[in-house]
Amino acid sequence: MSCIDTIQAYGLRSIGLGERLLPRADFTLCDQFVLIGSGMIWNLYFGLGALLLGFWASIAVALARNSEHWILRKPAEWFVFIFRGSPLFIQFFFFYALFTQLPRDGVPINLGVVQFTAETSWLTRAWGGALITLFLNTTAYAGEIFLGGLRSVPKGDLEAADAYGFSGWKKFRRITFPTMLRLAWPAYTNEAIFLFHATTLVYFSSFPARQQQGDALYYADYFASKTFNPFIPYPILAMYFILLTLAVVAIYGAIYRRLNRHLPSNQKRRIRFRPQLVR
Amino acid sequence: MFDFCADPDLLEGGRWLACYMSTPKHMMFYQSFGLVILLMLITAPIALGAGFLGALASRSHLAPLRWLGKGYTSIVRGVPDIAFFLFVPLALDQGLEYLRHKVKCPDWDAPIRQGSDFVVCAEAKLPLSSTPQAWHELYGVALAIVAFAFVFGAFAAFVLSGAMNAVPRAQLETAEAYGMSRAQVTRRILVPQMWIYALPGLSNLWMILIKATPLLFLLGVEDVVYWARELGGSKTSAYSYPHPDWRLWYFLALLVFYLGVTRLSEIAFGRLTRRLSRGQATAQGMKEVHKGAPA
Numbered sequence: 358m359s360c361i362d363t364i365q366a367y368g369l370r371s372i373g374l375g376e377r378l379l380p381r382a383d384f385t386l387c388d389q390f391v392l393i394g395s396g397m398i399w400n401l402y403f404g405l406g407a408l409l410l411g412f413w414a415s416i417a418v419a420l421a422r423n424s425e426h427w428i429l430r431k432p433a434e435w436f437v438f439i440f441r442g443s444p445l446f447i448q449f450f451f452f453y454a455l456f457t458q459l460p461r462d463g464v465p466i467n468l469g470v471v472q473f474t475a476e477t478s479w480l481t482r483a484w485g486g487a488l489i490t491l492f493l494n495t496t497a498y499a500g501e502i503f504l505g506g507l508r509s510v511p512k513g514d515l516e517a518a519d520a521y522g523f524s525g526w527k528k529f530r531r532i533t534f535p536t537m538l539r540l541a542w543p544a545y546t547n548e549a550i551f552l553f554h555a556t557t558l559v560y561f562s563s564f565p566a567r568q569q570q571g572d573a574l575y576y577a578d579y580f581a582s583k584t585f586n587p588f589i590p591y592p593i594l595a596m597y598f599i600l601l602t603l604a605v606v607a608i609y610g611a612i613y614r615r616l617n618r619h620l621p622s623n624q625k626r627r628i629r630f631r632p633q634l635v636r
Numbered sequence: 637m638f639d640f641c642a643d644p645d646l647l648e649g650g651r652w653l654a655c656y657m658s659t660p661k662h663m664m665f666y667q668s669f670g671l672v673i674l675l676m677l678i679t680a681p682i683a684l685g686a687g688f689l690g691a692l693a694s695r696s697h698l699a700p701l702r703w704l705g706k707g708y709t710s711i712v713r714g715v716p717d718i719a720f721f722l723f724v725p726l727a728l729d730q731g732l733e734y735l736r737h738k739v740k741c742p743d744w745d746a747p748i749r750q751g752s753d754f755v756v757c758a759e760a761k762l763p764l765s766s767t768p769q770a771w772h773e774l775y776g777v778a779l780a781i782v783a784f785a786f787v788f789g790a791f792a793a794f795v796l797s798g799a800m801n802a803v804p805r806a807q808l809e810t811a812e813a814y815g816m817s818r819a820q821v822t823r824r825i826l827v828p829q830m831w832i833y834a835l836p837g838l839s840n841l842w843m844i845l846i847k848a849t850p851l852l853f854l855l856g857v858e859d860v861v862y863w864a865r866e867l868g869g870s871k872t873s874a875y876s877y878p879h880p881d882w883r884l885w886y887f888l889a890l891l892v893f894y895l896g897v898t899r900l901s902e903i904a905f906g907r908l909t910r911r912l913s914r915g916q917a918t919a920q921g922m923k924e925v926h927k928g929a930p931a
Contacts, residue, residue, distance in 0.1 A: 444847040451887040554716035
């Protein structure tokens with residue numbers, strides 16, 4: 358089988374398209390590259406999904422934590438403490454156990470006017486349940502980062518906004534929010550990188566890979582256990598993840614430059630890759 | 637454990653629970669918490685040592701050593717840590733067996749990789765197949781510790797080299813002006829002063845290490861996750877203490893355990909920061925001076 362054939366057969370294997378059976382013997386380098394690359398689809402899905410959902414939720418968490426009212430602040434503090442203080446690995450196990458305890462044929466919800474049944478089976482599947490777990494986790498971490506940004510918005514900027522007659526939503530939208538985002542962005546970049554790394558945990562915790570549709574690490578581990586040779590699949594996986602990390606740095610760097618475009622060039626800080634946040 | 641536990645079928649309520657929680661398997665579950673804490677305490681100094689060497693290497697004047705130090709930190713940070721936890725033990729095991737094979741069986745002519753098998757002569761096996769089971773388990777745990785130290789050493793190297801760069805230049809220049817050699821400056825000025833700058837990063841690292849310990853489960857160590865899954869799964873009436881699927885509660889207990897450990901560590905690091913700040917040329921250090929003598 359030539360490499361083109363392999364790509365056609367296994368390029369989308371991780372989402373259930375193409376050849377059903379995984380290669381069993383005589384693994385070529387091409388097999389390993391294609392299948393592990395195919396698994397990256399899941400890493401991208403989990404990472405992008407959790408980032409997109411988590412971005413807005415984490416800003417809400419940061420605002421709640423910064424709030425004067427304890428009724429907003431306390432739940433947000435507990436939320437952040439629980440998700441940042443415990444291992445993501447255990448969180449996956451816990452949520453999987455929780456989701457499997459839900460009734461199989463849905464939870465009836467009665468809203469007075471309408472009555473419908475909330476489906477629950479999708480929660481036990483990795484694409485739903487693991488995404489929710491990752492979303493909650495990244496919301497807590499990013500919420501902490503944005504809180505840091507929110508608290509370091511310069512006082513002068515806020516006073517200037519007051520002087521110009523900004524208040525309430527307009528002040529937040531025009532002054533506080535952009536400045537907070539700009540200040541928190543380098544840390545948020547690292548959070549994004551480590552979120553992508555954390556997506557490799559999904560199929561190694563309790564969420565089952567149905568029909569051997571797993572992520573990149575799942576396939577790398579498959580090859581390592583079949584060939585008993587870790588020196589080929591794991592470096593391939595490492596290469597894919599380094600490329601992904603570089604892509605994240607490039608995209609977030611471009612956004613960061615845009616957020617900073619009004620600043621004089623000597624005040625711009627470069628994004629530094631710092632391992633502040635791993636789970 | 638208790639006298640009244642002789643016949644579990646007759647027990648009710650609180651007594652049933654007391655007996656259930658003190659079965660021999662539960663005792664092993666409780667011991668595994670000790671194992672996790674022990675592994676953290678063993679891994680942390682090894683990782684710190686590896687990180688210290690890595691940080692010194694990345695500041696070295698010898699280019700190959702510097703590249704080694706920098707390459708080590710950036711590769712480990714660019715790749716998911718779990719990939720290293722799976723890779724390092726297997727690679728190390730094969731590497732050691734390969735070396736022993738070369739030394740002990742020089743006249744072996746068959747290839748080592750035969751298809752999907754890794755074949756070395758019997759004398760090169762690690763540990764030897766004749767050794768008792770306990771050694772095999774210990775060997776597995778040791779490989780796991782090396783894998784952890786490898787990953788966290790890279791993180792520690794990054795934190796420590798940042799801290800070394802944060803020590804005020806003036807301090808090092810003054811030492812040079814007094815005629816100290818490079819090694820003396822490092823030993824007498826740089827290393828004693830860098831810790832306060834490294835502490836926030838190291839405390840973060842310790843939290844990360846705590847949160848990475850459940851991954852031991854993936855390396856086949858019988859840790860807390862293993863026992864939580866084992867004990868929590870539903871038990872039919874064939875067992876003395878039948879119960880439905882209780883994994884949710886076991887994992888909840890694990891969450892609470894880890895939250896407790898991280899909270900305690902936070903408090904401990906807060907105290908350590910105040911202690912190390914004394915006499916340092918930082919804002920916190922100035923504050924400590926004004927408070928007067930140590931309490």
